[in-house]
Amino acid sequence: MVAERAEGGEQALATRLRLAVVRLNRRLRAQRGGAAVVTLTQISALSSLHQHGPMSAGELAARERVQPPSMTRVIAALAELGFVDRRPHPSDGRQTVVSLTAAGRAYVDVDVSIRERWLDERLAELTDEERAVLSHAVAIIHRMAST
Amino acid sequence: MVAERAEGGEQALATRLRLAVVRLNRRLRAQRGGAAVVTLTQISALSSLHQHGPMSAGELAARERVQPPSMTRVIAALAELGFVDRRPHPSDGRQTVVSLTAAGRAYVDVDVSIRERWLDERLAELTDEERAVLSHAVAIIHRMAST
DNA sequence: TATTGTTATACTCTATAACTATA
């Protein structure tokens, strides 16, 4: 154990962070109104494609830190929705290049924010300083999760 | 949409926070060494019992923000492991009172930290200031997730 | 009749193992 464990009923930072992530994740997953066809995991993959451009299925799996078979299913679902294209790699016949379609790009740009209403409302209830803390924390978490 | 959407490829705070939570959650679920019999969800329930004492199954479900049938399964698994007891409510025959056993308390106190090694190591790589930011952010997230 | 909890069932998310096709 590296981090200190504070006394007096206070829990270690790792414990509190773990519980916070598990519970917020649960709330976020629950926020899928009837119209929301795309799951959190799928949105995460779409976001990677949106941010980094077309890439192979394996590269996408590595970036999302999931195993290739898991990504195969995510890509298949997104392709069925018309949000991504799968094309053979020009020089390596083993690879599949995945890219956003226009519909996929539009989804990320616009419709995701509808899905995000609950979280936006919670964030709007915070002070500017609290939002700044969260913003900084998010950057730290992204760094940790990519390690 | 309430929170501002920053320009220049920067994503809104809600989007970045959602991705951070989804991805860290994924990493945390993956960290279950062979000996780790208890899942993240079960640990979360154990933590609630540890922090707030014995409570009814329904109260535990409400606190964890899951539906009663989901909590029934979690409690059944924890009871089978010997980490919780289920006893009839003294005055209301419909309710089941769930409480930590000595083994459950010992698990939360000691063994959970083994499970937490990966996260502890990541946290140890941060600066004091970054850990302070995360600690503050965790408090904010807990508040948001309880709303 | 309303509330508490459980059982039955189903869908999402993810993994490991085994397989196919290409390099």
Added chain:
DNA sequence: TATAGTTATAGAGTATAACAATA
């Protein structure tokens, strides 16, 4: 022989609907 991807299968996590027992 090694790599990229897919298929098959399984377990965790959660929900809704239907039910039983008690209030």
